[in-house]
Amino acid sequence: MVFSFTATASFGLEAVVKREALALGLKNVSVLDGKVNFTGDFSDMAKANLWLRSADRVHLNLGSFNASTFDELFEQTKAMPWSDWIPENGRFTVIGKSVRSQLHSVPACQSIVKKAIAENLKAKYKIEWLQEDGPEYKIQAALLKDEATFTLDTSGQGLHKRGYREQAMSAPLRETAAAALISLTYWRKGRIFLDPVCGSGTLPIEAALIAKNIAPGLYRSFAAEQWPQVDRKIWTHARHEAYAAIDADFKPEIYGSDIDPEAIELAKANSAKAGVGGVIIFDAKALEDVRLPGSYGVAVCNPPYGERLGTVSEVTKLYAQMKSLFSADDTWSLNVLTADEFFEEAYGRKADAKRKLFSGMIKTDYYQYHGQRPPKKP
Numbered sequence: 001m002v003f004s005f006t007a008t009a010s011f012g013l014e015a016v017v018k019r020e021a022l023a024l025g026l027k028n029v030s031v032l033d034g035k036v037n038f039t040g041d042f043s044d045m046a047k048a049n050l051w052l053r054s055a056d057r058v059h060l061n062l063g064s065f066n067a068s069t070f071d072e073l074f075e076q077t078k079a080m081p082w083s084d085w086i087p088e089n090g091r092f093t094v095i096g097k098s099v100r101s102q103l104h105s106v107p108a109c110q111s112i113v114k115k116a117i118a119e120n121l122k123a124k125y126k127i128e129w130l131q132e133d134g135p136e137y138k139i140q141a142a143l144l145k146d147e148a149t150f151t152l153d154t155s156g157q158g159l160h161k162r163g164y165r166e167q168a169m170s171a172p173l174r175e176t177a178a179a180a181l182i183s184l185t186y187w188r189k190g191r192i193f194l195d196p197v198c199g200s201g202t203l204p205i206e207a208a209l210i211a212k213n214i215a216p217g218l219y220r221s222f223a224a225e226q227w228p229q230v231d232r233k234i235w236t237h238a239r240h241e242a243y244a245a246i247d248a249d250f251k252p253e254i255y256g257s258d259i260d261p262e263a264i265e266l267a268k269a270n271s272a273k274a275g276v277g278g279v280i281i282f283d284a285k286a287l288e289d290v291r292l293p294g295s296y297g298v299a300v301c302n303p304p305y306g307e308r309l310g311t312v313s314e315v316t317k318l319y320a321q322m323k324s325l326f327s328a329d330d331t332w333s334l335n336v337l338t339a340d341e342f343f344e345e346a347y348g349r350k351a352d353a354k355r356k357l358f359s360g361m362i363k364t365d366y367y368q369y370h371g372q373r374p375p376k377k378p
């Protein structure tokens with residue numbers, strides 16, 4: 001059976017998620033603000049959850065209708081075939097959203113939708129009381145210009161929760177954002193990768209997962225794994241395929257260093273949990289002591305910025321050290337994510353490309369300095 005799905009993406013990363021979806025062979029891929037839609041069966045749903053590196057979540061689209069009064073919202077919600085999805089003991093929560101709609105009270109919409117679904121299920125299962133102690137169903141009811149759209153979250157925890165980073169140092173990057181930042185560079189698995197301010201190691205770990213072709217969701221579970229509608233064999237098969245796809249023999253050259261020895265210990269522990277222990281060369285050292293390991297490498301990093309992470313003069317000193325490191329070899333590319341609006345001025349060179357991205361609620365820019373391309377192999 002073919003369903004319609006939406007992979008949600010952070011602002012600015014839709015094109016990256018679209019590229020990943022196409023690479024997975026997903027069908028009818030299209031992009032809207034913050035969303036990448038595709039169609040497929042449950043195997044595609046499993047594949048998308050296991051493999052999409054930069055998406056936030058994968059939702060199953062249930063349908064939409066117009067509603068500008070609470071009555072309309074209640075009646076039309078109640079008329080939807082909820083028992084197709086939610087079993088008698090299913091636990092379900094409703095997350096509401098309302099943008100430019102007459103029904104603007106999100107808590108009121110949420111409780112009306114929840115009540116309408118409960119009424120529907122009680123009538124369908126001929127029961128007075130919903131036990132709600134079974135598998136979990138997170139329903140999103142999003143109103144946009146009076147159109148209510150319903151989706152079911154197939155992922156559960158956000159896809160950034162790969163399962164390898166239980167602990168992080170201050171200001172860690174989301175794993176999904178780290179993967180996207182890497183994908184926006186010219187780095188390919190045969191090239192050297194470096195993060196000289198790697199903190200808990202997110203960027204080098206994501207690079208290693210890409211280089212070894214390890215599915216980012218391989219070591220975690222997903223909400224739809226508990227759903228009785230989805231045959232367990234579908235998940236088992238998708239996981240078997242993902243294990244078989246790992247490039248176990250490939251030895252990428254990936255480096256991560258940080259001035260904080262505790263961060264490096266954490267990065268090592270995280271990389272081991274991610275299944276790439278021993279693949280990355282981690283080193284506790286200050287940026288000023290870092291030397292470029294070879295040529296045609298790609299550095300990706302988010303240096304400290306803001307009161308929590310360093311004073312202005314410390315940060316400026318760090319940029320100067322970064323400049324002297326990377327300007328020594330023009331085969332290297334440097335990619336910096338920062339909320340520092342004056343990064344280019346402080347670094348002393350205009351970036352070859354700059355794109356706006358959001359890191360949580362913070363507006364950040366991604367500054368890209370492209371190095372020479374490696375010579376083509378004969």
Ligand SMILES: C[S@@+](CC[C@H](N)C(=O)[O-])C[C@H]1O[C@@H](n2cnc3c(N)ncnc32)[C@H](O)[C@@H]1O
Binds near residue numbers: 168257302304
């Ligand atoms: C924003 S955090 C990086 C977070 C990292 N991407 C992660 O996901 O965990 C910045 C890091 O820069 C490190 N740092 C600050 N000054 C440094 C220096 N002079 N040399 C090397 N690392 C430094 C800090 O210890 C911190 O871990």
